[in-house]
Amino acid sequence: MRLSATTIGALAEILLNEPYRSGPALIEFFANFGERDLYGAGFPARITYATDKLTELNGTEKLEAALRSAFDLIPDLNDAEGLAFKFNRQLAKDGYALTIAESPGFMDGSKYVPGPPYFKVLRRDEVVNSPEKLIALNSDAIAEQISKARDRISRGDYAGSISACYTLVEELLKLLLRRHSELRSPDEGDIRQLYKVLKKEMGLDASGDMDPTLNPILDGLQKLVAGLYGLSNHAGDRHARKYNPAQRHAKLAVNATFALSEFLLEVSDLRSAVES
Numbered sequence: 001m002r003l004s005a006t007t008i009g010a011l012a013e014i015l016l017n018e019p020y021r022s023g024p025a026l027i028e029f030f031a032n033f034g035e036r037d038l039y040g041a042g043f044p045a046r047i048t049y050a051t052d053k054l055t056e057l058n059g060t061e062k063l064e065a066a067l068r069s070a071f072d073l074i075p076d077l078n079d080a081e082g083l084a085f086k087f088n089r090q091l092a093k094d095g096y097a098l099t100i101a102e103s104p105g106f107m108d109g110s111k112y113v114p115g116p117p118y119f120k121v122l123r124r125d126e127v128v129n130s131p132e133k134l135i136a137l138n139s140d141a142i143a144e145q146i147s148k149a150r151d152r153i154s155r156g157d158y159a160g161s162i163s164a165c166y167t168l169v170e171e172l173l174k175l176l177l178r179r180h181s182e183l184r185s186p187d188e189g190d191i192r193q194l195y196k197v198l199k200k201e202m203g204l205d206a207s208g209d210m211d212p213t214l215n216p217i218l219d220g221l222q223k224l225v226a227g228l229y230g231l232s233n234h235a236g237d238r239h240a241r242k243y244n245p246a247q248r249h250a251k252l253a254v255n256a257t258f259a260l261s262e263f264l265l266e267v268s269d270l271r272s273a274v275e276s
Contacts, residue, residue, distance in 0.1 A: 084119065145171060
């Protein structure tokens with residue numbers, strides 16, 4: 001893992017102050033990554049020491065371990081997640097993103113107990129899935145929203161990525177409606193209404209002729225669209241948002257949007273092939 005000098009400097013500041021670390025505490029931190037220093041006369045300024053040590057680790061696997069450890073050691077998870085949100089804006093410039101994962105849990109009788117959360121580092125292209133069929137679709141409007149959803153989430157702009165998801169679904173639904181029908185929803189900006197019209201045109205009603213075992217999934221698609229509508233209103237940047245979404249919420253929205261969109265596109269392509 002190799003980071004820019006600016007990102008190294010930002011990480012050094014976090015090590016100094018989140019939580020506050022004295023010179024001996026910094027020595028103890030870096031001892032976990034093979035450094036063997038002593039505190040005493042002539043010890044440099046804390047920021048100089050932390051920056052120099054991170055620079056020595058730069059380009060090695062130890063730097064990634066130090067980065068993860070710096071955030072894992074922040075006592076309050078909410079504080080750590082908020083700090084990661086800000087740090088990701090800089091980290092994304094180097095092609096990486098911090099995310100929270102959950103350790104394996106265990107069963108306590110009949111109840112599942114989740115494992116403790118921890119931070120992990122992802123390369124930028126690992127943050128969300130790649131919607132290959134959508135990317136191949138010849139639509140500038142849709143390509144733009146795919147790019148925005150992926151780029152904004154990797155930069156830490158989670159509200160922006162959620163809004164891009166909404167616009168992506170809206171544009172795709174309109175495209176598919178134009179492909180299969182002249183019908184128009186009363187409110188073309190509302191993805192719930194657009195999907196309601198499209199699902200009838202494409203035979204996606206749970207009460208249709210499909211295998212009944214698919215009914216819960218088909219019902220779930222409509223709920224997914226409704227959920228994205230609500231999430232974009234409350235946590236996107238289309239309106240004054242009620243709360244700032246976490247990375248995991250934005251990732252869920254982006255990956256669910258890509259999965260929904262690719263499924264609708266595949267069904268549409270199949271129907272077009274049959275009709276022709």
